[in-house]
Amino acid sequence: MASKFESYQKRRLASSYISVVISIALVLFMVGVLGLVLLKSTLVTNRVKEKVAITLFLKDKVTSKQINTFKASLQAEDFTKRVVFTSKKQAAKNYSKEIGEDFMQFLGENPLKNGIDIFLKAPYVTPEKMQALEAKFLKNAFVAEVSYDKILIDLITKNIKKISFWLLVVSGFFSLIAVILINSSIRLSIYSKRFNIKTMQMVGATKGFIRKPFIWQSIKLGFIGAFIALVGLAIVFYYLDKFAPSLGFLEDYNTMLYLVGGVISAAFIITLISTFFATQRFLNLRTDQLYY
Structure with missing residues (x-):
């Protein structure tokens, strides 16, 4: 009976980890695509300007x-x-x-x-x-x-300012959604272990000691999700280069490095902060509050 329960718990834990990884991968992929649009819009803008x-x-x-x-x-x-x-x-x-x-x-x-x-x-x-x-x-x-052409210069400058403003607004909005989604996934994952957290706390473990394995586990899941997102972005790069070779997606190493660095950094920072506050919340709860 105990072995069945342990097997069930392992499956449940694996399912929880998989859902967190998928959530992180999807969100980081979306952030990566948005970052690609921002970086390439700057490149296209500069090309237009340099033809004047x-x-x-x-x-x-x-x-x-x-x-x-x-x-x-x-x-x-x-x-x-x-x-x-x-x-x-x-x-x-x-x-x-x-x-x-x-x-x-x-x-x-x-x-x-x-x-x-x-x-x-x-x-x-x-x-x-x-x-x-x-x-x-x-x-x-x-x-x-x-x-x-003074009129053309004024028109280009105004349009670029408008486009840049709305791209920043959209980027900020989707970045906020990304943080919320990843944070929610991690909180749900930690919620299933809230009794373990409280048990460790009751036997004298410090908050830092309890929090540390959760943070490292979430960071590992974040990096796995980032890897999956980068694979997806690589596929996007490949097909975009086929359809728009003039933009030189595969030859633009700077953009690739910025995206890889941005996705990995986002995975690390968001998972670290989300896990810290999620564990802190359960550490601060009273035992009777764990059931609600």
Whole structure:
């Protein structure tokens, strides 16, 4: 009879552990997917920003040697992603192709200027910073005019701020749900051992001594759940890379490291805190309160 009861208790305990692991794995997988969206949204945002150029139209008196020197100095600047030079001759060809006729035939001369397109690094693509750069370039002796799409920059900045705000709100909401779900699973697991906790306490065991094995057990379950979640995320990475190879999911090692570190850290921190407070609650209960 005793062996049957022990077998039943073991099955019950194993079932409890499995449910905790599954809960943790599902929640961490959800958190990982959300983290992937956040990290990749930043990458996509930066790519969009770095396609925006500020164009410097050069004065006609600037020589080829001076242009090359100027280009080299621009490329060395902290704000520069890349520099593209377009001669006035090439600009005329491009414009003629766009309008479908050679405008120089009736003008008799090329009114266009040599131009340098500066593609900026993402942090510098804001209305304030680009205005500051415009003012700086207008003071340069080689520059006749500075041009960029101010309306587009304002629109990109506003939309990115809106998207970032709502992503943070959603992330905070789902992170809270994650903590609540994992906490609930761990509390239910410890609830089944509340009599053991009180028995140990009654025979003189300290709170720290009683709490320690529960914390380590929960952390182990958390790491198992994190491993399962990471396997799921790896599968997601693989298929997303197939459908959207331009985003370079499998080549983005930084994002992978952030996600792995984030999922493992979340598993450790949430299980540690949840187990601590769950055991503390039962340690503080009176014996008669264990039945409710």
